Structures are given as C-alpha cells and as structure tokens.
Amino acid sequence: MRIRADSVVPINEFKASAASFVRQFAESDEPVVVTHNGHPAFVALSPTAFETLVGTAAVVKAIAEGIADPTALSDVELDELLAEEEQWVTLREAEARMGIKIRTLRQWSIEGNVSRRTENGLHGEQILVNLAELPERRDRSA
16 A cells, blocks of 8 residues: 555644544544654544454465465364454444445344444444444345
C-alpha cells in the first residue's frame, strides 16, 4: 500500500485537528502517517483498517507456519482463517456493501437472524456482522 502525500501530517497538526481525523477514519480506511521532527512517529488508522491488518497478518503467519511445517495447519483451518478475515464487518461497512440500512442490520443481529460479535470502537462497543450471511437474509426479507 502506498501512502498518499496528503496522508502525512506533522504531530502538531494531528493534535490540533484530532476531531476531524476521527471523522475521516469513520468515512475512510486510509491511514494517516504522523510525523515528529520530520520523521514518521506513528500511523493512525480506523478500527476496520486495523482489524483487516491484524487479520491479514494472522493469515500470513498461518501460511508461513504451514510452509515451515506442512502438518501445522490443515486446509480447513486455513480456509477458516481466510474466510474470517473478510466476513466480519461493521454495520456501516455492511450497509455500504450490501445496501441494507443500519437499523435493519442492528435489528437482525439483536433478533439472532444474523451472526454478530462486538468489539471496542472509537465511540464504545460496536456491532460486527457476518457479511456472508447477509445476502440470504436480505432475500428472505424481500
């Protein structure tokens, strides 16, 4: 992934505009490189982008372990890791991808019509839904 030039900001600008960066992370998964004295100090990113990054790292680690020891990871476990990385998304992401209103997704998850899990987000606990289940559930509602 290449970092865009406008995604590199000095730490003073980041501190002064922290609220606008929080809004930016809610709308985009683009990381922001924060510099101190002209050198990268840290990278800020949305919870969704962080989860994707961690999930990808888990898959890469599992593949590396499988290459080092072919008996360490079964095909089923690898399939589960690959599937898990893309399936769990926030309600906002599910709405954007599937066109299903957030309130409907929330209701389905509360009623147990779709799988859900929760994680800590910027504004407290947020609901994640299994993206793979949504097309079938949407079709049953139509």
